[in-house]
Amino acid sequence: MSLQACADLVRQSDPDRFLAAMAAPVPAREVLFPLYAFNVEVSRAPWVTAEPMIAEMRLQWWRDVLGEIRAGGPVRRHEVVDALAPVLDGAACDLLDALIEARRWDIYSEPFEDAEAFDRHIGATSGNLFWVAARALDPSADEAAVRGRGWAAGLANWFLAVPELEARGRMPLPDGRADAVRDWAEDGLRRLGAGPVSRGARPAVLAAWRARGVLKRAAADPGRVAAGALRESEFRRRFSLLRATFTD
Secondary structure (H helix, E strand, C coil): CHHHHHHHHHHHHCHHHHHHHHCCCHHHHHHHHHHHHHHHHHHHHHHCCCCHHHHHHHHHHHHHHHHHHHHCCCCCCCHHHHHHHHHCCHHHHHHHHHHHHHHHHHHCCCCCCCHHHHHHHHHHHHHHHHHHHHHHHCCCCCHHHHHHHHHHHHHHHHHHHHHHHHHCCCCCCCCCCHHHHHHHHHHHHHHHCCCCCCCCCHHHHHHHCCHHHHHHHHHHCCHHHHHCCCCCCHHHHHHHHHHHHHHC
């Protein structure tokens, strides 16, 4: 039941990752749905309240969960936690803890210090999530190849979110000039081809299925990022997932 609850949460709150998980083999979904549900809970925690202290407490709750899983003793009951705990080892808990720490940026309105800080944020959030999923599915997976796809997917999702983040008073890009946006998009496209991903880890990188199209459009016309004009047609969107399923 906890796995079904995770799937339902992802379907409602993160439809792109839900489709990616459904395109994966059934055994892989036991890893992907709990991780993606965890990511939903953590990513939305800073936005459900205007009080920074409450948002910090929500994120700390999940850090405490990871500490309990890492310690190997009793773990609090929660429909996501019940399915997540068997998926994680100590190293995975550390990676997800770093993901939560990065999500604290969402609580406050300070801009990124520089391009390197922005790069680290994408790596700690999307990159860590991809790598935790991949190493759970295949401990021998190539970390650089997985992280490259995770970073590219994170950047694409970030570009898609820029108008909403700006509407909420955030400064999502350290440099919003066209040349900088184009450089990031082209960097993301390069990282998508960082190397082959093992067959066992392939379900973990299916979540990057929209990245290539989004980043290509951003590279061709950086103004589309701020304008919120990066989304593709529904046909092209579904075709992107089909292509990723058979080619990545």
